[in-house]
Amino acid sequence: MKKILAVFLAVSMLLGLTVTALAEDTVALLVWVGDDADQAWINGVIDNFKAANPTTTFDIKVGIQSESTAKATVLTDITAAADVFTFADDQLGELVNAGALQPVSLNVEDVIARNVGGSVAASTVDGTLYAYPATADNGYFMFYNKEYFTEEDVMSMDAMLAKAAAAGKKVSMEMSGGWYMYSSFAGAGLTMRLLPDGVNNECNWNATDTPIKGVDVAQAMLDIAGNSGFVNQGDGEFVTGVKDGTVIAGINGVWNANTASEAWGDNYAATKLPTYTAAGQQVQMASFAGYKLVGVNAYSANVGWAMIFADFMTNEQSQVSRFALRGQGPSNIAAGESPEVQASPAIVALAEQNPYATTQRVGGNYWGPAASFGAIIYGGNADGTDLQTLLDNMVAGITAPVQ
Amino acid sequence: MQSQQTTPNHGKKHAIVRVGQALISFFAQFFRDLRDGDLWVRLSLVVFGAGYFRRGQIVKGILVTALQAFVFIFYPIALWPYVSKFGTLGTVKRAAVFNPVTLKNEVNDFDHSFMILLFGLVGILVIAAVVLFWIKNIHAVRGLQITDENNRKILQEMEKLEQLARQNGADAQELHRKMQVLKANTKRINRFSDDICNLFNRKFHITLLTLPSLGVMLFTILPLLVMICVAFTNYDQTHMVPTNLFTWVGLNNFKTLFTQSQTITFGYSFGRVLSWTLIWAFFATFTNFIFGILLAMFINNRKTHWKRMWRTLFIITIAVPQFVSLLLVRNFFANTGIVNTIFASVGITDFLKQIGLLSQSYAYIPFLTDPVWAKVMIILINMWIGIPYMMLIATGILMNIPSDILESARIDGANAFQSFRKITMPYILFVTAPYLVTSITANINNFNVIYLLTNDVFVTKDQLLANSNAQEVDLLVTWLYRLTQNYYNYKMASVIGIVIFIISAVFTVLAFRILIRGDREERFQ
Amino acid sequence: MKLFRLTIRHLVLAFLVLFWLIPIIWLVATSFSADTGPNIRSFFPTELSLNNYRTLLFGMDDVARFPSWFRNTFIIATFTCIISSLFVLMVAYAMSCMRFKARKGLITFASTLSLFPGFLAMIAVYFIMKSIGLTNSNIGLILVYSGSSGLGYLIAKGFFDTVPSSMREAAYIEGASEFKVFVKIVLPLSKPIIVYTVIAAFLMPWMDFIFANIMLNSGLSENKTVAIGLYAMVDKVRINSYFGQFCAGGVLVSIPISILFIIMQKFYVEGITGGSVKG
Secondary structure (H helix, E strand, O other), rough: OHHHHHHHHHHHHHHHHHHHHHHHHHHHEEEOOOOOOOHHHHHHHHHHHHOOOOOOEEEEEEEEHHHHHHHHHHHHOHHOOEEEEEHHHHHHHHHEEEEEEOOOHHHOHHHHHHHHHHHHHHHHEEEOOOOEEOOOOOEEEEEEOOOOOOHHHHHEHHHHHHHHHHOOOEEEEOOOOOOHHHHHHHHHOEEEOOOOOOOOEEEEEOOOOOOHHHHHHHHHHHHHHHHEEEEOOOOOHHHHHHOOOOEEEEEEHHHHHHHHHHHHHHHEEOOOEEEEOOOOOEEEEEEEEOOOOEEEOOOOOOOHHHHHHHHHHHOOOHHHHHHHHHHEOOOOOHHHOOOOHHHHHHHHHHHHHHHEEOOOOHHHHHHHHHHHHHHHHHHOOOOOOOOHHHHHHHHHHHHHHOO | HHHHOOOHHHHHHHHHOOOOOOOOHHHHHHHHHHOOOOOHHOOOOOOOOOHHHHHHHHHHHHHHHHHHHHHHHHHHHHHHHHHHHHOOOOOOOOOOOEEEHHHEEEOOOOOOOOHHHHHHHHHHHHHHHHHHHHHHHHHHHHHHHHHHHHHHHHHHHHHHHHHHHHHHHHOHHHHHHHHHHHHHHOOOOOOOOHHHHHHHHOOOOHHHHHHHHHHHHHHHHHHHHHHHHHHOOOOHHOOOOOOOOOOOOOOHHHHHHHHOOOOHHHHHHHHHHHHHHHHHHHHHHHHHHHHHHHHHHHHHHHHHOHHHHHHHHHHHHOOOOOOHHHHHHHOOOOOHHHHHHHHHHHHHHHHHOOOOOOOOOOOOOOOOHHHHHHHHHHHHHHHHHHHHHHHHHHHHHHHOOHHHHHHHHOOOOHHHHHHHHHHHHHHHHHHEEEEHHHHHHHHHHHHHEEEHHHHOOOOOOOHHHOOOOOOOOOHHHHHHHHHOOOOOOOOHHHHHHHHHHHHHHHHHHHHHHHHHHOOOHHOOO | OOOHHHHHHHHHHHHHHHHHHHHHHHHHHHHEEEOOOOOOOOOOOOOOHHHHHHHHHHHHOOOOHHHHHHHHHHHHHHHHHHHHHHHHHHHHHHHOOOOOOOOOHHHHHHHHHHHOOOHHHHHHHEEEEHHHHOOOOOOHHHHHHHOHHHHHHHHHHHHOOOHHHHHHHHHHHHOOEEEEEEEEHHHHHHHHHHHHHHHHHHHHHOOHHHHHHHHOOOHHHHEEEEEHHHHHHOOOOOOOHHHHHHHHHHHHHHHHHHEEEEHHHHHHHHHHHHOOOOO
């Protein structure tokens, strides 16, 4: 009896030890990518990563979480969010304030050195790097169908609208959305950006003492909205419009480049944003520079390995393979200089637009009031409200303290 | 019951006074029990099961003492840390330092405000429950003591009687009869098996209600209490847990709800959203009600053939899950959707422009994006979903109308409209009155229809509404949902939730007093 | 003349039915469309194909994992149905047929609780579930759906109220315990309301997406329920590639639910109007 007991104890001790040993070695990570199409790419990256770290056992699961809504899911419950997730750079501020992002603590200098300056700036808050830059092409530019427009036409919005109206087609832009609306105001020299507190905004879009006043921009927007060659559409409708030929040019982003090139074939072209007329002058439209960043969850149980993985996921090799599979412009300097990348019209257009592009740093109170203003303008200001009042209301909402 | 017929004021006063009196007598009884109780009763103050052991209820004594031990051990370990911080909701903020050697973050022992709130509440509730149990336990033990002493007295009397009878040689039958009378006055002290039996008989309601009540406690009452507490804190986007802490702010949020300035527009939005909520609840309920009844009558009419088939076809529209049909309809009526395309090609859009219902700048009909159009469409689409439901209910009621009344009316010469007005309609109203009241309350909280139809599609053109994240078509619930999901403004959402409750409660109480319901269960049984 | 009015009457009904069913017809039609986005040019799709059904059921697309959603929702619905029905019937019997001190108070309390909007408690329920570790799991959802189901006892209680007390009293006299009366007398008489309760409880998890959305936040598609999965397909970003599959999923989900619903409506009407013990 005693012997059996002894054997039993020994065996269970051994089992216990092996189990704990195994448990210690296996690193479990949950990774979120933005789209189903990214699955193929990320699985390749995971295989390479495991090969590069053969001494450790990994259990890496992949989930889908759209980059534009990553913040919402993460902030609902940070401790339940993925260890590594991709997000659009405009969400950085709120994620940092909520303490969701782990400051990059391993290999910082290399990450900074190997990525384009704008992308690093977009990942930095108060001098600390909080995320790994992944793509540098999340901004917007102008697509057009060469069949209808010459290279001269696309320099100016008025020319484009005239040509479109004459042909009975449309130029599309989501003017009523805060993201695109920024281009008109910022191009005219007005500012809207995050305050140093990282939460609230400062905005002078209703200014009356600048060279181009707020009301001038608003009036210009009204004129464009009323033009029969213009249509205000969201992403989905833009795709439909391009596919069935009613839209021959549009301000959109690289995620729809494939749709446009399939629909227009050889006539597909892309360039920087045009100029528009405000207060009698030609004003170059500005834009938001957009980057996709990879963040590490500060509450992750394996935060060190998560950082190593995120680093690997955004290194030159991974970004090159991502471009090859998904056509997304890399933020890695070396990857960006490859001939394939340079040949993509979208990337070239983004590069042309870059001098006029600002990093997207906005507080949460920007979007609602901006969308409302845009909807009124696009509706033709049916109530006939004084433009200055509209602007004042919008700025009041944008600069209101976040609650 | 008398109180149901009295005027509202008298009824309320009685209720409050009654509750107060009940509380006072509850505590008075506790002190009386202690004063009159013996050593074992007083011992039960410390060891809960003592009184049971003395009176022979061993199993019950063990159970009660074990429960006491469990709570007294469990509480300080698991709950006291949270309850102690309840007043401040935490003071230690999270600080993490990355250790490159272990590849992990080293975190301090930080406070999680929400967990403190949640488990602190649990702790307070547990204390309240334990105190209640403690008091009731003393009463039960005292009751046992009285019964036991009573029984002993009667036994002594019976012995005395026997002795007397033997001494005096009295009649055996007479003795037997007197003994029976005395014995009948003894009360049995239950054995454990008796208690179990009772649970399936006289006390069956306890067995029936335990598990469901636990479920309701855990999944409805506790969360509600937590969220009501949140309304008095500053839990919002700038105080997100677990990284930040939030704390009590008293009635500040309620003040904000009624403020109206250019930057804080909650007061403005609240007024607008509230009025639309009430208008919507009224219209949604009554349009469905009237048209549902009319449709039911139409189908139920003697002259209609294939009644079942017609009814089944209508049911199919509500059998498709609401989220499918509503999302579908949202696309159906989209600005570039199929209805707009058809209308534009047929010329209806231009027609509407000509008669001025549609402003010139639109190339399509903004079914779900213009405030006025959207409100009308929402009510119409809600009718589409709700009328088949109402038709079902009305059909059942119509079939239950005693047919002899209708027959005699017809014989007496009343036409269809008259019999409808004087017989059918009052009967239906009588039967469905409670249903209507609950229906209005349910529509005040009807989230699905509004959210699924306008989310992602509707942008408000009212800038003051936009500044507090509201929309013209919002109900209070959808506003609440957006505040929690998109803006993490939990505190304002909780305040709005409380307000919704107050409105619904006032409305329901008023409506039911007007309807004057008697105690209907006995009438049927 | 009579024939004319009869025809008019039925034509009106037919027109109404058609009008009511138009979106449903569109749903079925679009589910067979070859175009993956919503067809906005014409009511009926220009090209028909079974692609949507094929990808939905057999494609291993991460956005559309219909079989696992269906399985998840089915498991959740079954268990919710069992627990919910038990709770509802138990509470209804206690409130209707038994008399005890706290009865009226509990009834008032229960109706007060139901006046609070449900989502208010959502975030708190999420944290409670999280502290037990049951988010992102079928068990968690089952508990959330069936936990407070006891509050929905009103309709069943209304039905039990119509069971004549004489029957129960006769059983008491014969010495039956309350438990026996419940199981052997009242329940067998209440078949309509049992069927209604069971089916209503079964249907609930298929239709809910608010609670499921909060509880299932891991992003892993195989954990989702049908409601969440389908809802994710029609957000602005995905709608052009997934609308056809959404319609196909909608049709697949609607068929069993419609059947159940049609069975249920018979009993629902009897329940609401207080009973058919005569039959």
